[in-house]
Amino acid sequence: LKQVALKKKVIGIDLMGSDAAPNVLLDALKAQISSLSPNVELVAIGTSEYKEKASFLRFYSADEAIQMDEHPLQALRHKKNSSLVVGLRLLKQGTIDAFVSAGNTGALVSAAKMILGLFPSLLRPALLALMPTKGQAVAVLDVGANLKEKASHLVQFAQLGSAYQKVRGIKNPKVGLLNIGSEPLKGTSELRLAYQKLKNSSLHFVGNVEGKSVFDGEIDVLVTDGFTGNVFLKTSEGITSFILDQLNTHFSEKSLTELRHRLYYTEYPGALLVGVKGVVVKCHGHAKPESIFQAIKGAIEFVSHDFVKNLHHEFIYNRL
Amino acid sequence: LKQVALKKKVIGIDLMGSDAAPNVLLDALKAQISSLSPNVELVAIGTSEYKEKASFLRFYSADEAIQMDEHPLQALRHKKNSSLVVGLRLLKQGTIDAFVSAGNTGALVSAAKMILGLFPSLLRPALLALMPTKGQAVAVLDVGANLKEKASHLVQFAQLGSAYQKVRGIKNPKVGLLNIGSEPLKGTSELRLAYQKLKNSSLHFVGNVEGKSVFDGEIDVLVTDGFTGNVFLKTSEGITSFILDQLNTHFSEKSLTELRHRLYYTEYPGALLVGVKGVVVKCHGHAKPESIFQAIKGAIEFVSHDFVKNLHHEFIYNRL
Numbered sequence: 001l002k003q004v005a006l007k008k009k010v011i012g013i014d015l016m017g018s019d020a021a022p023n024v025l026l027d028a029l030k031a032q033i034s035s036l037s038p039n040v041e042l043v044a045i046g047t048s049e050y051k052e053k054a055s056f057l058r059f060y061s062a063d064e065a066i067q068m069d070e071h072p073l074q075a076l077r078h079k080k081n082s083s084l085v086v087g088l089r090l091l092k093q094g095t096i097d098a099f100v101s102a103g104n105t106g107a108l109v110s111a112a113k114m115i116l117g118l119f120p121s122l123l124r125p126a127l128l129a130l131m132p133t134k135g136q137a138v139a140v141l142d143v144g145a146n147l148k149e150k151a152s153h154l155v156q157f158a159q160l161g162s163a164y165q166k167v168r169g170i171k172n173p174k175v176g177l178l179n180i181g182s183e184p185l186k187g188t189s190e191l192r193l194a195y196q197k198l199k200n201s202s203l204h205f206v207g208n209v210e211g212k213s214v215f216d217g218e219i220d221v222l223v224t225d226g227f228t229g230n231v232f233l234k235t236s237e238g239i240t241s242f243i244l245d246q247l248n249t250h251f252s253e254k255s256l257t258e259l260r261h262r263l264y265y266t267e268y269p270g271a272l273l274v275g276v277k278g279v280v281v282k283c284h285g286h287a288k289p290e291s292i293f294q295a296i297k298g299a300i301e302f303v304s305h306d307f308v309k310n311l312h313h314e315f316i317y318n319r320l
Numbered sequence: 321l322k323q324v325a326l327k328k329k330v331i332g333i334d335l336m337g338s339d340a341a342p343n344v345l346l347d348a349l350k351a352q353i354s355s356l357s358p359n360v361e362l363v364a365i366g367t368s369e370y371k372e373k374a375s376f377l378r379f380y381s382a383d384e385a386i387q388m389d390e391h392p393l394q395a396l397r398h399k400k401n402s403s404l405v406v407g408l409r410l411l412k413q414g415t416i417d418a419f420v421s422a423g424n425t426g427a428l429v430s431a432a433k434m435i436l437g438l439f440p441s442l443l444r445p446a447l448l449a450l451m452p453t454k455g456q457a458v459a460v461l462d463v464g465a466n467l468k469e470k471a472s473h474l475v476q477f478a479q480l481g482s483a484y485q486k487v488r489g490i491k492n493p494k495v496g497l498l499n500i501g502s503e504p505l506k507g508t509s510e511l512r513l514a515y516q517k518l519k520n521s522s523l524h525f526v527g528n529v530e531g532k533s534v535f536d537g538e539i540d541v542l543v544t545d546g547f548t549g550n551v552f553l554k555t556s557e558g559i560t561s562f563i564l565d566q567l568n569t570h571f572s573e574k575s576l577t578e579l580r581h582r583l584y585y586t587e588y589p590g591a592l593l594v595g596v597k598g599v600v601v602k603c604h605g606h607a608k609p610e611s612i613f614q615a616i617k618g619a620i621e622f623v624s625h626d627f628v629k630n631l632h633h634e635f636i637y638n639r640l
Binding site: 068069071132133134144147148178180181183184185187188210211212213214215216226227228230231232233234235236237238239240241242243245246247285286 | 533559563
């Protein structure tokens with residue numbers, strides 16, 4: 001039993017495909033690795049030219065990198081051993097316990113579906129981000145795994161988000177649908193249909209929610225399509241950075257540190273790809289090395305608490 | 321000439337159809353009306369039961385009100401003399417110079433198209449909101465006049481937004497397309513098509529822009545569909561209110577007043593319905609009386625500067 005508890009947590013890091021150059025990322029990892037528990041091992045996945053620079057880490061070689069501007073499916077077809085595919089294979093075979101990547105989202109999501117597989121009866125995975133509010137953090141999904149969503153996908157995201165919050169200890173998570181008004185007739189036809197389906201489901205659905213009220217902290221799960229959710233997340237980041245910038249001109253740096261810590265989204269541990277059988281954490285493409293390091297810490301938390309396994313069970317147990 | 325300059329500016333206010341009860345709105349107007357220039361007259365439009373309470377204002381009676389949860393076109397068909405239709409007719413015939421409403425958006429937009437007419441060759445109007453950034457304010461459109469937009473609509477919104485900023489004195493406004501990444505291939509097929517059309521247009525198109533970078537102040541016009549734009553606007557409002565709330569627990573009220581003034585979206589004068597021949601200012605349905613009063617001030621500004629007439633000329637002159 002003791003041996004199991006002390007089993008090393010191995011986190012794989014994709015060095016490739018983000019805006020941060022692999023060398024810059026490696027420098028950041030080297031500088032911060034000592035702050036991690038000795039029970040954690042970081043593993044780098046990249047093309048062989050970075051092997052020497054990464055000599056302080058176990059290293060797995062990939063043949064190539066998928067770039068941000070490549071078409072996801074074409075790239076996966078032509079680059080059979082890209083860093084993200086190598087990483088996901090290592091995750092599938094248990095060599096690593098979690099995979100963190102800031103690479104091409106579409107390619108990562110498609111490859112994760114193929115290599116890791118989806119939860120039973122799930123149509124699509126979603127990227128889930130936990131965001132701060134006046135109350136408890138809200139789980140927002142999808143923040144970009146897909147572009148458009150049908151009502152049936154949105155309903156499954158509500159189930160996934162609800163399962164996620166149950167695993168975090170919230171008994172009966174309140175689910176809202178991101179819309180442009182609270183009335184049932186608001187929004188696109190898919191949103192109106194999703195509203196009806198959610199209303200008739202066993203989930204604790206509280207109705208349509210506007211971007212304005214999300215931060216009041218009265219819901220635990222916010223369901224949206226991947227395009228809108230991505231805009232929602234990035235707008236929140238943008239306006240937070242804008243306001244903190246304004247504050248800097250008014251208040252001392254010292255007095256702002258706590259607030260910054262509470263609000264700043266680089267502190268938040270990336271988005272979890274929910275619905276695939278494995279811990280895959282996605283950072284955005286222009287993530288700075290420090291936020292990739294935060295995502296690594298987030299991945300360690302997920303692994304430590306067997307989070308995705310519990311999520312999987314919760315999802316099956318509460319299937320609609 | 322002097323007479324023209326001193327011509328009274330008459331602003332019509334829709335008392336009906338928002339979350340704020342007409343009586344509450346009238347109390348707020350009564351309390352604040354003395355702060356307006358004597359050169360401005362406010363006119364109330366509502367059902368006759370509010371006539372007495374509104375005795376301090378010129379009053380126009382409507383037969384009924386269109387509610388927020390009504391289907392816009394059905395409501396317009398069945399309620400021929402609703403307050404918003406009466407108001408738009410008064411605007412069309414020149415009895416009022418601007419119309420401010422916090423009522424049903426879909427009904428207001430459809431009625432404005434029919435009663436006021438569109439700029440030549442324009443397919444649809446858009447709601448435009450001016451939002452604060454680290455630099456100059458950015459004109460965001462559409463923030464909710466329509467739900468979905470085709471590439472051709474988005475291109476026209478870019479023209480409208482560009483014309484709007486030219487009238488505000490910006491020589492060569494920079495136009496960005498709200499998207500989930502900066503690469504040309506990002507987003508839906510309509511966004512990809514709009515990207516190509518804008519790239520090949522005479523507008524100063526700077527490419528796709530993420531919600532994160534909008535607030536850096538490097539663009540003057542942000543083009544998006546009405547659903548996403550509405551989420552964008554309301555998310556910005558929500559997170560601003562959230563952060564100011566957090567700040568209240570850290571800093572004194574006094575030190576925050578200036579910042580609040582700079583950021584708080586209730587200070588911003590509602591959204592202008594651009595593309596119709598008349599000054600129509602839309603406040604959101606849950607606007608508080610004080611933000612409706614801000615919208616009235618915004619409408620006075622638009623009227624004082626012949627803004628919509630200039631916008632119309634600018635739009636025609638720079639048609640693609």
